[in-house]
Amino acid sequence: MLKINKQFVESALLFMCFTGMLFNTLFGAIAALCFLISGVLFCILYENKLLDLLINNKLLLAIPLLAIVSCAWSDIPLTALRGGIQLLLTTVFAMIIAAVVRFDSFIKIAGFCFFVTMFLCFVSDRYALNGMTGERSLIGIFDSKNFLSMNAALSVLVGFAIYKSKSFQRTINIFGAVLVVLSFLVLLKANSLGSIVTTILVMLLAFLYIYYQRIKLSLFVRGQFNWLIVVSFLILVATLILIGNTSTFDNVMYDLGKDPTLTGRTFIWSRGLESITENPIFGLGFQSAFYVGNPLAEEIWEFAHVPSGAGFNFHNMYIDITVEMGLLGGFIFILLLGKFIRLLANNKNLEFGSKEGFALMVFLYMFLQTFLEAGWFSQFTISHFLICAAWVYLKQTTELKSIKLRWNV
Structure with a gap:
């Protein structure tokens, strides 16, 4: 009788999963199908643990579920519904894979897939x-x-x-x-100056934070230092925003050969903020801003000199999610960020090479990107997949419970 090694099956499915996301643009529907098949099979293999995982990670599922519900008020309900379902599946697949696959297998297969992608x-x-x-x-x-x-x-x-x-x-x-x-x-x-600077900054901040976590301090002193770090960061962000509105910033950007409007982002942000004031509570609906015929989208496409119907976003995660899902979605996103920061602050296993250390780097990168890009909550993308995996790596401290569902028919 032919015996199939479980670890081999997991590795093959994980390879399909990563290639499906990384080559989504190149192979389209075929890549998406590979991702869906691998994710569904992971859920079937560990169906007895899936419910426990979903119950313990409700906050991470809130945005995808809201995205599905937003089809009720979207001008393009079928697009919002399809996108919301795809986002929910991407989130669930990332959660179950991160929870059940050993980190060394996860990161090694991810590394191989990324190597092929980067070489191409x-x-x-x-x-x-x-x-x-x-x-x-x-x-x-x-x-x-x-x-x-x-x-x-x-x-x-x-x-x-x-x-x-x-x-x-x-x-x-x-x-x-x-x-x-x-x-x-x-x-x-x-x-990409922004990505280069952000990547270097992530490595530096991760090193400093891991070093800080290893310093032996009393609970009271560490608590005060934590508040000092948070306040200092908020002051830094406010300072950068103020500098960004001065002629000094414009001159520096011109000296670097870059556009001081951040390639038109300031105009796009202003149009996004206007949309928020018009639809403050629930927004336009998931992925319901940039569609052919919408005056807001057509104006931005014309301004950016891209064809009508091109894929686009507001290049700011806070504006993007609030435009699409209103202040409700924006509030949930802030809660999610706060929970992430709390998980990192309470984690004592942060070190480079561990799953917790990897989660720290992924979160720092995705968080810093929120000010200039909208990489969270995009279905079938490696960015959303990895941030969901990072959440599980930080939050999962015990083994998943095996829950058998019994249906009385």
């Missing part, structure tokens, strides 16, 4: 012309410079986690270092 992007001759700046930027196998930059930055974090892992042989650690270098070269070719 590095040797690619696909460039896109920015209609506003005239700048030509590498897009590789993706549709946009921003999407490539985000994937390359996440690839750097995956490679660094492999390099620092104590579970792998030296050859695997070296592979991780090679992935870091390759991914960073792709970032440089993409000419």
Whole structure:
């Protein structure tokens, strides 16, 4: 009788899952189907533990569920419903995979898939012309410079986690270092100053925070330091916002050869804020802002010099989610960020190479991206998948309970 190794099955399904997300742009429906098949099979394999996982992570499911409900007031209800269901599936698949697959297998397979992706992007001759700046930027196998930059930055974090892992042989650690270098070269070719600076800042902040967590301090003193860190960060953000509205910032950006309007983001933000005032509580509905025929979308597409119907967002996570799901969605997102920060503050296992250390880096990157990009809550994307996995790595402290459902028919 043929026996199939369970770990081999998990590895094969995980490979399908990652390739389905990373090559979604290149292969379209085929890649999405691979992702769906692998995710569904994971849920079937661990159906007895799935309910316990969903019950213990209700907050992470709140936005996807609200996205589905938003079809009730969306001008394009079928699009909102389909997108919401896809987002819910992406979230659930990420949760179950992170909860049941060993981290060393997870990060190793992710690293291999990212390496293939980054290599194809590095040797690619696909460039896109920015209609506003005239700048030509590498897009590789993706549709946009921003999407490539985000994937390359996440690839750097995956490679660094492999390099620092104590579970792998030296050859695997070296592979991780090679992935870091390759991914960073792709970032440089993409000419994305924001992603380059953010990636370096994430590594620095992660190092400082892990070092801070290892310092032996009394509970009272650490509590005061935690508040000091939070207040200092808020002051830093406020200072950056004030500097961004001065002529000094404009001059510095011009000296760097960059647009002081952040490639038109300031105009896009202003239009998003106007939409929020018009639909404050529930918003327009999930993915119901940028569709052909919507005056708001058409105005932004024309301003950005991109074709009508092109994929787009408000390049700010707080504005983007509030436009689509109102102040209710924005409030849930803030709660989610607060819970993330609390989980990190209470975690004592933070170190480079561990799943908690990887979760720290992913959260820092995705959090810093919230001010200039909208990478959270995008179905079938590696960014949303990894942030959900990071949540599980930080929150799961005990084994999942096996819950058998009995249906009386």
